[in-house]
Amino acid sequence: MPIKRLENLLKANDDRGLGEIVRHARAMDELLRVLRDALPGDAASSINAANIRDDSVLVILANSPAWAAKLRFEADSLMTAARNAGIEVRSCTIRVSRG
DSSP, rough: OOOOHHHTTOOOTTTTTTTHHHEEEEEEEEHHHHHHHHHHHHHHHHHHEEEEEETSEEEEEEHHHHHHHHHTTTTHHHHHHHHTTTOOOSSEEEEEOOO
């Protein structure tokens, strides 16, 4: 089996290796930045992760049940922020991050 250099596996412009995974991770990171920028102060740091499902549902993971409840009130502004970044969003779901 040939030895593959890690940097070659991680090239995001390559459909082989881990390129698609790296592209998706970068997109999730950018989405997280967009959403955090749309929120004031402490609320921004309450989002642990975010993703867009194939059915255009924005899924946000909050770091506690209390923050999840508060973020549900911000769902419209979070969807607007994602749309302004060019992301197609149909609806928003807020969940609590486990662990």
